[in-house]
Amino acid sequence: MNIVVCVKHVPDAQSERTFNDSDNTTDREGVDGLLSELDEYAVEEALKLVEASEGEVTVLTVGPAGAADALKKALQMGAHKAVHVTDDAIHGSDAPATSLLLAKAIEKIGTPDVVITGMASTDGTMGVVPAMLAERLNLPMVTYASQLTIDGSAVTARRDGDTASETIEATLPALVSVTDQINEPRYPSFKGIMAAKKKPVETWGLGDLGVDAGQVGLGAAWTKVDSFAKRPPREKGEIVTDEGDGGTKLAEFLASRKFI
Amino acid sequence: MDFDLTEDQQEIRKAVRELAGTFDDQYWMEKDLAHEFPTEFYEAFAKGGWLGVTMPEQYGGHGMGITEASILLEEVAASGAGMNGASSMHLSIFGMHPVVVHGSDELKARTLPRIVNGDLHVCFGVTEPGAGLDTTKITTFAKRDGDDYVVNGRKVWISKAMESEKILLLTRTTKAEDVEKKTQGMTLFLTDLDRDKVEIRPIKKMGRNAVTSNELYIDNLRIPAEDRVGEEGQGFKYILDGLNPERMLVAAEALGIGRAALRTAVKYGNDREVFGRPIGKNQGIQFPLADSLARLDAAELVLRKATWLYDIGRPCAKEANMAKYLCADAGFEAADRAVQTHGGMGYSEEYNVSRYFRESRLTRIAPLSQEMVLNYLGEHVLGLPRSY
Ligand SMILES: Cc1cc2nc3c(=O)[nH]c(=O)nc-3n(C[C@H](O)[C@H](O)[C@H](O)COP(=O)(O)OP(=O)(O)OC[C@H]3O[C@@H](n4cnc5c(N)ncnc54)[C@H](O)[C@@H]3O)c2cc1C
Numbered sequence: 001m002n003i004v005v006c007v008k009h010v011p012d013a014q015s016e017r018t019f020n021d022s023d024n025t026t027d028r029e030g031v032d033g034l035l036s037e038l039d040e041y042a043v044e045e046a047l048k049l050v051e052a053s054e055g056e057v058t059v060l061t062v063g064p065a066g067a068a069d070a071l072k073k074a075l076q077m078g079a080h081k082a083v084h085v086t087d088d089a090i091h092g093s094d095a096p097a098t099s100l101l102l103a104k105a106i107e108k109i110g111t112p113d114v115v116i117t118g119m120a121s122t123d124g125t126m127g128v129v130p131a132m133l134a135e136r137l138n139l140p141m142v143t144y145a146s147q148l149t150i151d152g153s154a155v156t157a158r159r160d161g162d163t164a165s166e167t168i169e170a171t172l173p174a175l176v177s178v179t180d181q182i183n184e185p186r187y188p189s190f191k192g193i194m195a196a197k198k199k200p201v202e203t204w205g206l207g208d209l210g211v212d213a214g215q216v217g218l219g220a221a222w223t224k225v226d227s228f229a230k231r232p233p234r235e236k237g238e239i240v241t242d243e244g245d246g247g248t249k250l251a252e253f254l255a256s257r258k259f260i
Numbered sequence: 261m262d263f264d265l266t267e268d269q270q271e272i273r274k275a276v277r278e279l280a281g282t283f284d285d286q287y288w289m290e291k292d293l294a295h296e297f298p299t300e301f302y303e304a305f306a307k308g309g310w311l312g313v314t315m316p317e318q319y320g321g322h323g324m325g326i327t328e329a330s331i332l333l334e335e336v337a338a339s340g341a342g343m344n345g346a347s348s349m350h351l352s353i354f355g356m357h358p359v360v361v362h363g364s365d366e367l368k369a370r371t372l373p374r375i376v377n378g379d380l381h382v383c384f385g386v387t388e389p390g391a392g393l394d395t396t397k398i399t400t401f402a403k404r405d406g407d408d409y410v411v412n413g414r415k416v417w418i419s420k421a422m423e424s425e426k427i428l429l430l431t432r433t434t435k436a437e438d439v440e441k442k443t444q445g446m447t448l449f450l451t452d453l454d455r456d457k458v459e460i461r462p463i464k465k466m467g468r469n470a471v472t473s474n475e476l477y478i479d480n481l482r483i484p485a486e487d488r489v490g491e492e493g494q495g496f497k498y499i500l501d502g503l504n505p506e507r508m509l510v511a512a513e514a515l516g517i518g519r520a521a522l523r524t525a526v527k528y529g530n531d532r533e534v535f536g537r538p539i540g541k542n543q544g545i546q547f548p549l550a551d552s553l554a555r556l557d558a559a560e561l562v563l564r565k566a567t568w569l570y571d572i573g574r575p576c577a578k579e580a581n582m583a584k585y586l587c588a589d590a591g592f593e594a595a596d597r598a599v600q601t602h603g604g605m606g607y608s609e610e611y612n613v614s615r616y617f618r619e620s621r622l623t624r625i626a627p628l629s630q631e632m633v634l635n636y637l638g639e640h641v642l643g644l645p646r647s648y
Contacts, residue, residue, distance in 0.1 A: 076271075076275070187275070187278060187279045187282075187304075187308060188275050188308075189307070189308040189309045190272075190275075190308055190309035190310050190312070190313065190322060191309045191322075193268075193271050193272070193275055194268075194322065197268075
């Protein structure tokens with residue numbers, strides 16, 4: 001079984017994330033980036049599936065030079081090879097353009113048995129790329145899987161909703177997006193880190209994928225960030241002094257905020 | 261000149277930071293207070309293959325240098341794991357060096373792969389009630405008896421003995437009065453800590469309480485000759501080989517705690533408001549922390565030089581000693597200042613800096629005291645007369 005996992009390099013949520021003043025795109029230079037935590041679940045799930053049978057896991061990313069770091073992490077975790085789609089013209093691409101590039105790259109890799117993605121990126125959090133990608137690849141799609149089994153030519157996934165869980169089956173090849181409930185991603189082992197250095201990483205530009213520069217980038221984007229404003233600083237907490245009536249005061253406070 | 265770490269070294273730092281970061285200060289506080297070995301932490305590192313960083317590849321390790329090992333232990337300590345975390349694995353990382361270099365193939369095949377995969381816990385038995393810094397004064401005696409040795413004596417401060425299956429044990433096979441030079445007549449064993457023959461009693465101590473340090477009462481312990489490391493009588497020389505790297509690793513651990521303390525102090529300095537402003541705004545708080553940063557960074561450079569010299573096979577005793585001295589002082593000072601920055605809360609367990617303080621204090625005493633470093637530098641580097 002061969003699996004392609006789509007991963008994204010995102011600004012570290014622990015650091016001060018911001019936008020570029022010039023074009024309102026996400027600032028990817030000024031902050032440390034990393035493999036989106038939500039994509040670690042996708043990598044882990046792919047590794048588990050392949051380890052339980054056979055085959056290869058290819059990780060795929062679209063992003064600037066720094067995005068190679070996300071691929072490296074996935075290779076250190078155990079993925080077999082990586083493809084990095086990068087081109088200056090891609091800067092500012094939105095979900096439709098990203099899904100186009102991913103689809104073209106997956107076609108070039110050779111359509112796998114399963115494409116696995118995270119449920120959303122931790123920076124944009126739109127969560128629409130998996131659906132767009134499935135559409136472009138003409139694959140059945142199962143999103144938000146919290147459990148996954150593959151048996152012969154069928155994939156079965158559990159989706160947990162607020163009130164019920166559904167079990168969904170699709171035929172392979174298929175695209176699955178997974179939630180952060182599905183597994184516990186592994187940490188790269190020392191061996192994994194050393195082995196990753198020798199694993200193949202291919203870098204493809206627009207020309208390699210037969211995509212025109214006009215189809216991607218900020219110019220082709222369907223959605224744009226018009227403006228952005230910093231989140232207002234957090235207000236100071238209110239300290240309730242307990243003069244024997246602390247409980248009542250707390251209850252009043254909660255009631256005033258409509259918590260109770 | 262090039263101050264950059266190699267890509268591998270940077271990767272190691274990053275990966276260890278991430279893995280160690282999954283065990284938070286709360287975990288270490290609880291382990292320390294409960295006097296409980298950090299099994300989950302140790303196993304996570306064993307599973308990741310980290311214990312074999314310096315071990316030769318044929319025994320399942322990665323054959324890397326002391327630079328990489330020091331980065332590993334520094335990051336472990338800096339995560340907040342401190343000496344509790346470092347001591348849980350310290351001996352597995354490089355402590356088996358005498359065995360790797362001088363042990364028989366059979367002994368190595370039997371023990372080293374199990375050390376790398378974490379299955380075999382070991383401790384190191386040198387210090388005795390009557391022999392601390394003056395190692396040649398040890399009296400624990402191994403008497404040859406057919407194919408075995410029979411050992412009697414007492415050891416003290418043996419860390420992790422409670423948790424260990426085996427001990428790397430330094431004994432005398434010839435009494436001090438019967439050898440020409442007092443460094444002769446000592447023999448090293450890597451052998452089972454047979455609980456029937458060795459009574460192990462944990463010592464109540466100031467800190468680093470997740471890992472025990474113990475008194476050992478050895479009573480007719482039988483050791484098969486196959487467990488002897490190298491030749492009889494050469495034990496002291498074998499241990500000497502490992503002393504410089506040992507100093508560097510302790511330096512790295514001291515440096516790591518200093519980093520943890522500084523990070524914690526800076527956070528509190530920004531968060532805690534007194535007289536209507538963050539306390540870090542006061543130069544009386546800010547300057548000592550800035551000063552500690554400078555001292556930790558300077559000490560780190562000496563450590564980096566020491567490990568670099570060792571790894572390329574050049575003499576490094578001066579730098580190894582200096583690194584241990586400077587890192588231990590800088591780390592302890594940073595921890596002390598972190599306590600001061602926290603005011604009363606610094607004295608509680610909750611803010612962790614008192615734990616850092618207790619643990620960093622240790623690096624100024626063991627395995628080698630600051631005074632003995634100065635003795636070394638005074639005599640062997642400056643060329644002054646030996647003072648003792
Ligand atoms: C927590 C802990 C864990 C330990 N773990 C181990 C272990 O796993 N295995 C092991 O074998 N040992 C272990 N030790 C022992 C440690 O290595 C010794 O404590 C250390 O070497 C110091 O020896 P000592 O305690 O006998 O001090 P002493 O030799 O009694 O020295 C006492 C003091 O006198 C000073 N002094 C002595 N001579 C001179 C001199 N000539 N000039 C100037 N100053 C001098 C010393 O610097 C020191 O400050 C551990 C110790 C501790 C505290």
